[in-house]
Amino acid sequence: DGGITQSPKYLFRKEGQNVTLSCEQNLNHDAMYWYRQDPGQGLRLIYYSQIVNDFQKGDIAEGYSVSREKKESFPLTVTSAQKNPTAFYLCASSIGAGTYEQYFGPGTRLTVT
Amino acid sequence: AQTVTQSQPEMSVQEAETVTLSCTYDTSENNYYLFWYKQPPSRQMILVIRQEAYKQQNATENRFSVNFQKAAKSFSLKISDSQLGDTAMYFCAFRGSRLTFGEGTQLTVNP
Numbered sequence: 001d002g003g004i005t006q007s008p009k010y011l012f013r014k015e016g017q018n019v020t021l022s023c024e025q026n027l028n029h030d031a032m033y034w035y036r037q038d039p040g041q042g043l044r045l046i047y048y049s050q051i052v053n054d055f056q057k058g059d060i061a062e063g064y065s066v067s068r069e070k071k072e073s074f075p076l077t078v079t080s081a082q083k084n085p086t087a088f089y090l091c092a093s094s095i096g097a098g099t100y101e102q103y104f105g106p107g108t109r110l111t112v113t
Numbered sequence: 114a115q116t117v118t119q120s121q122p123e124m125s126v127q128e129a130e131t132v133t134l135s136c137t138y139d140t141s142e143n144n145y146y147l148f149w150y151k152q153p154p155s156r157q158m159i160l161v162i163r164q165e166a167y168k169q170q171n172a173t174e175n176r177f178s179v180n181f182q183k184a185a186k187s188f189s190l191k192i193s194d195s196q197l198g199d200t201a202m203y204f205c206a207f208r209g210s211r212l213t214f215g216e217g218t219q220l221t222v223n224p
Contacts, residue, residue: 042204
């Protein structure tokens with residue numbers, strides 16, 4: 001089945017540690033995105049990538065880093081510089097970077113204590 | 114920059130009835146798309162319906178339809194014959210140069 005996978009569903013880390021969230025898609029989509037969702041709020045864009053080996057900062061990129069070495073994969077690293085990392089993280093992809101709809105993975109709930 | 118406003122944080126409806134969720138947006142762009150996404154308790158974001166700004170005809174998907182008023186920058190979602198499985202957070206989203214979400218409306222369908 002085609003789709004977007006994110007693992008794990010729940011992730012726990014100690015403060016000061018970097019953590020990497022995985023996102024894989026087999027939809028052959030060029031564009032991929034990372035969003036953060038806090039309780040009772042909408043989604044905020046962290047990073048996006050329109051093509052392999054290229055990515056752009058979104059609205060809240062500070063404390064995060066990404067890579068796009070393969071079309072299928074767009075991992076997000078939450079670094080120790082992110083002041084408030086506990087949140088729900090959603091990965092999405094779209095055919096291209098234009099006005100195409102985005103399809104979302106199931107999300108990862110990250111808790112940092 | 115574009116903004117999306119959903120003025121109803123919570124709504125409820127009785128099963129089998131009709132409910133309308135409101136959304137307004139602000140943009141200077143002329144070519145854009147609008148979407149409604151549904152996020153049930155599982156937290157999976159599911160695309161419900163899309164509307165191209167250049168189309169005057171309102172989009173419809175089974176029990177879901179939109180009322181798109183371009184001049185007023187309004188994009189409401191109507192759910193007919195509400196079902197218990199429609200209980201979810203609903204997000205309005207604007208897609209121009211990037212996708213911008215509203216803050217969501219929590220819809221509860223009561224039996």
